[in-house]
Amino acid sequence: MNTTVIAPAARQAGEAIPKSSFDFKPVLLLAAVMLLSVPAVLGAGGSASSWLTLTVAGIAMGLIIFVIASGLTLIFGLMDVLNFGHGVFIALGAFMATSVMGYGAGAGWHGFVSVFAAMLVAMLVAGAVGWAFERVIVRPVYGLHLKQILITMGGMIVGEEIIKVIWGPLQIALPLPDELRGAWLVGEAAIEKYRVLAAAIGLVVFAALVFTLNRTKIGLLIRAGVQDRSMVEALGYRIRRLFVGVFVAGSALAGLGGVLWGLYQQSVTPQIGAQVNVLIFIVIIIGGLGSTFGCFVGALMVGLMANYTGFVAPKVALFSNIALMVAILLWRPQGLYPVTNR
Amino acid sequence: MNAVLELAGVHTHIGAYHILHGVDLAVPEGQVTVLLGRNGAGKTTTLRTVMGLYAASRGSIAFRGEAIHGQPTPEIAQRGIAYVPETMGIFTDLTVQENMVLAARAARHAGELDRARLDWVFGLFPALRKFWLYPAGKLSGGQKQMLAVARAIIEPRALILIDEPSKGLAPSIIQNLIGALRELKAQQTTILLVEQNFQMARALGDTVAVMDDGRVVHRGAMAELAEDEALQQRLLGLSLGAHQ
Numbered sequence: 001m002n003t004t005v006i007a008p009a010a011r012q013a014g015e016a017i018p019k020s021s022f023d024f025k026p027v028l029l030l031a032a033v034m035l036l037s038v039p040a041v042l043g044a045g046g047s048a049s050s051w052l053t054l055t056v057a058g059i060a061m062g063l064i065i066f067v068i069a070s071g072l073t074l075i076f077g078l079m080d081v082l083n084f085g086h087g088v089f090i091a092l093g094a095f096m097a098t099s100v101m102g103y104g105a106g107a108g109w110h111g112f113v114s115v116f117a118a119m120l121v122a123m124l125v126a127g128a129v130g131w132a133f134e135r136v137i138v139r140p141v142y143g144l145h146l147k148q149i150l151i152t153m154g155g156m157i158v159g160e161e162i163i164k165v166i167w168g169p170l171q172i173a174l175p176l177p178d179e180l181r182g183a184w185l186v187g188e189a190a191i192e193k194y195r196v197l198a199a200a201i202g203l204v205v206f207a208a209l210v211f212t213l214n215r216t217k218i219g220l221l222i223r224a225g226v227q228d229r230s231m232v233e234a235l236g237y238r239i240r241r242l243f244v245g246v247f248v249a250g251s252a253l254a255g256l257g258g259v260l261w262g263l264y265q266q267s268v269t270p271q272i273g274a275q276v277n278v279l280i281f282i283v284i285i286i287g288g289l290g291s292t293f294g295c296f297v298g299a300l301m302v303g304l305m306a307n308y309t310g311f312v313a314p315k316v317a318l319f320s321n322i323a324l325m326v327a328i329l330l331w332r333p334q335g336l337y338p339v340t341n342r
Numbered sequence: 343m344n345a346v347l348e349l350a351g352v353h354t355h356i357g358a359y360h361i362l363h364g365v366d367l368a369v370p371e372g373q374v375t376v377l378l379g380r381n382g383a384g385k386t387t388t389l390r391t392v393m394g395l396y397a398a399s400r401g402s403i404a405f406r407g408e409a410i411h412g413q414p415t416p417e418i419a420q421r422g423i424a425y426v427p428e429t430m431g432i433f434t435d436l437t438v439q440e441n442m443v444l445a446a447r448a449a450r451h452a453g454e455l456d457r458a459r460l461d462w463v464f465g466l467f468p469a470l471r472k473f474w475l476y477p478a479g480k481l482s483g484g485q486k487q488m489l490a491v492a493r494a495i496i497e498p499r500a501l502i503l504i505d506e507p508s509k510g511l512a513p514s515i516i517q518n519l520i521g522a523l524r525e526l527k528a529q530q531t532t533i534l535l536v537e538q539n540f541q542m543a544r545a546l547g548d549t550v551a552v553m554d555d556g557r558v559v560h561r562g563a564m565a566e567l568a569e570d571e572a573l574q575q576r577l578l579g580l581s582l583g584a585h586q
Contacts, residue, residue, distance in 0.1 A: 199359055217443070217450045224444055231431035235493070236447050238420030277552045339435070 026297050026336040033301060037308040044312040049189035049275045060195035062266060062303025063202025068257030069280040069287075069295050070209055071250020077226035077290020077339060079243045081138055085152035087273025088159030089130060089251045093122035093258025094268040095163055098172045104254065111177025115263070119201075122255040129159075130251020134244055156273060171269045174262045189339055198260050205253065209292055222246060222251045226290045226339055282325050290336025296327075297336055344481045346371045346501050346532050347392065347423075352401035352411075354384075361387045363556035364401065369501065372530040374523075376543045376564060378578065379553035386428055386537040388553070389503045393425050393533075394418045406500065420447075422495035428505040428536075432486050434479030438470055441478050445493035455496070456525045463492045466522040484515035491522065501532045508539040519544050552577045 034055060041051040066077035072086045097118040104114025139156045141147040176194050183190035223234045225239050232239050262268045262274060283302050287294030302321055309320040315321075328336065345368040354362040364383050369375045377385045383436045391395045392403055393414040403411040410418050419425070424445075433441055439452050441462075451453045464471040465489040473481060478489060487507050507523075508516045516539065523546055526533065534574050537543045543550070547564035560567070567573055 020450070218438070220440055220444060224436060224440075227432055227433050227435055230395060231427070231433070232444070233415040234395065234419055234425045234427070234431065235445055236416050237444075238414070238416045 001186065022335065026294070029336075030297055030301055030304075033304055033308075035211065035228070037304070037312075046311060047188065049187055050311065052186065052189035053191065054311055055304065056191050056195055056199070058304035058307035060202070060303070061201045061264065061280055061302060061306060062300035063199050063206070064257055064260040064274075065283055065303055066296050066299035067094040067205050067260060068254050068276060069283045069299055070205065070292060071246070071253045072227070072280055073284040073287065073290055073292060073295045074246050075243075075250050076284065078222060078229070078239070078246055079142070080145075080229075080286035081142070082108075082148045083138065083152050084277065085133065085137065085159065086250075086254055088133075088156045088274075089126040089254035089273075090165075090258035090261065090276050091160065091163055091268075091270060091273035092129060093126050093255030093260075094174065094272055095167050095172070096122040096125050096247050096255070096269075097259040097262055098167065098174050098268055101174065101177070105177070111301035114177060115180065115197075115259075119256055119259050122259045123252040124254025125265075126258070127252035130248045131244065134247040134250065151196055157230075160270050160273065167270070169270060171267050174268050176263055176266060180263075187295045194263060198264060201256075201260065205256070206296055213292060218242070218245075218271045279321065280311055282286030282321050286325055286328050286335055288332075288337040289337055290339040291335065291337040294335055294337030299330075344371045345369060346406060347403075348404045349388070349392070350402050350404075352388070352391060352403060353399045353401050353416045354387055354396050356387070356396060362391065362398075362558055365466065365553070365556070365558055367533060367551055367558050369534050370549060371532050373499075373534045373548040374527050374535055376547035377534065377536045377552045377553060378550060379545060380578065381538075383553040384556040385553055386505055387533070387556075389427075389505050389536060391502060392418075392582070393423065416518045422500035424499040426490045426494050426502070426504040426507065427432045428509065430486050430490040432481075432489055434477065436478060437475050438478050438481070438489055439474050441489055441493060442470075442496055446496045448497065459496065463496060466525055467492050484511050484518070486516075487511060487519065488522070491519070495526065495531070499531075501534065502526075503534050503536075505536045506538060507535075508537065508542050516542060534571065 018086060026268040032057065037054075038051055042048075042053065046054075068086075072083060075081055075083050075086075094325055100118040100121050101114045104117060108116070125337050133155060137151055138148070141151055180194045180197065183192045185191075185195075213223055219239055221239075221242055225242065229239055258272070261272065281303060283298045284295055287296070287298030301324065305324050306317060334340065347369040349365050351368040352362055352365040365384070365388055367377075367388070378387065379385050387396060392410075393400050394410070394417075395411055398411045401411070402409055404420055405418070405423065408421075419481070426476050434445070436444070442453055442455065446455055446531045469481075469485045470489060470492055473485065479484065481489060491504065491507065494504070498543065507519055511519070520542055523533070523535075527546060531550075533546075535543070535546060537546075544564060550560075550562060550564045550567050552560040552567075554577070560573070567577075
């Protein structure tokens with residue numbers, strides 16, 4: 001794939017080494033999916049406005065998935081830990097939201113206040129539980145993939161049961177506050193307010209992660225650790241401590257994502273974690289394990305595909321994500337943005 | 343002359359393999375100690391054991407008089423040991439600048455790098471200044487090796503472990519590297535150098551330790567070994583003068 005353009009002037013100046021060029025192909029693929037869906041939606045009896053509605057819904061869903069999956073991809077990238085228990089933090093966040101928002105509704109809080117309070121509490125609780133989860137469940141199985149899968153899945157089952165003990169085994173409604181209900185009309189397309197809010201929060205998380213990873217020393221350590229952990233240690237940094245921090249932050253983000261997801265569905269079940277788990281693993285595999293930007297593009301792709309196929313061919317929608325993963329892995333077996341040295 | 347680093351009877355197992363069989367080694371302060379020996383003699387394992395990347399199963403390792411065996415790698419590095427592994431350990435996705443900021447523990451970002459020291463490093467390795475903002479993965483093999491050494495010296499360290507820096511490099515690049523390491527040596531930097539290239543070993547070494555089968559089988563002055571072909575034959579199975 002090397003471009004063979006030779007710039008003689010640059011060469012003479014000894015600058016034959018190319019600067020890192022951003023790989024646009026996955027982003028173009030994302031744009032292609034959005035464009036190709038236009039005729040598909042129209043062909044299935046939709047209109048331009050239904051395409052816009054689907055696209056906004058897909059982007060919102062994608063960004064929510066990104067919020068949840070971003071922590072998981074870093075946890076894997078940095079410490080090679082396969083955390084199948086990530087879903088428990090999603091469920092925990094969503095259930096915390098039912099309690100906080102239920103309390104808020106009783107106390108007459110403004111809708112925005114109770115949503116943001118729910119997010120804050122969910123992040124704090126999920127982060128704290130994440131800290132304990134890392135200590136008790138993950139730490140004894142560093143470097144042992146099979147045991148990680150088994151014990152983190154076990155941890156999730158236990159977590160799910162504890163949630164049932166606290167909140168009951170049944171589905172709980174998580175209605176949007178009145179202020180967030182309804183839609184804006186753009187032409188004939190209805191753009192739901194909440195989806196815009198969820199997408200905005202997803203973008204804020206993405207921006208915060210990009211800033212942390214690229215502009216701070218902690219981010220530098222994380223990026224270096226994803227590539228070569230033992231060299232980071234040989235330079236004198238305690239990567240364990242860093243990893244605990246990433247694990248807690250990733251769990252808190254999963255809690256935040258749980259609130260967003262629960263509000264997106266407007267209901268919460270104890271199985272929510274297991275359901276979303278499949279999606280987020282597809283996303284981090286598509287994106288390239290350990291890559292934050294890959295996770296971002298992969299999440300958007302999964303969100304959009306789910307919405308488009310749900311409209312165009314509902315039966316296909318059941319396996320559209322798996323099909324997407326297969327197609328992408330045939331193209332790039334390491335995912336969209338492979339992390340080198342792995 | 344004080345020994346900065348002292349290994350006494352160090353044994354190391356890697357999985358089921360018993361690699362080091364009681365290594366005794368002292369690295370005197372302000373000198374370059376060269377570790378010679380054929381492939382598989384245990385030179386790299388010795389360095390990795392000092393860094394705590396492999397655990398010593400027996401014996402003791404002391405750095406500036408304090409025991410460091412059994413301590414975690416970051417702790418050992420923080421005491422003032424820099425390590426340049428055989429694989430160089432360059433973070434290829436990061437820029438040259440980011441690699442250097444990581445190596446300088448006191449700096450939070452490039453602006454906090456010690457300017458004077460950085461200029462000195464640039465003087466030793468001018469290519470790094472030129473490619474400062476380029477991804478390290480795009481550097482040539484020789485430039486990567488220079489970056490690896492530069493990382494080890496961007497902050498003052500009491501001891502630098504360097505594992506086969508000449509490996510896979512063209513002779514002219516090796517000459518550059520020897521020049522830079524000579525300059526380090528002139529500043530009384532204590533270095534433990536694993537090297538198979540005898541030209542490099544002779545140019546830099548003050549003292550030499552020869553390893554075979556997981557033990558140090560000879561210790562002495564580099565000059566002595568360089569002149570004694572019979573000793574070279576016996577220790578290394580070849581005449582080093584003829585070898586190069």
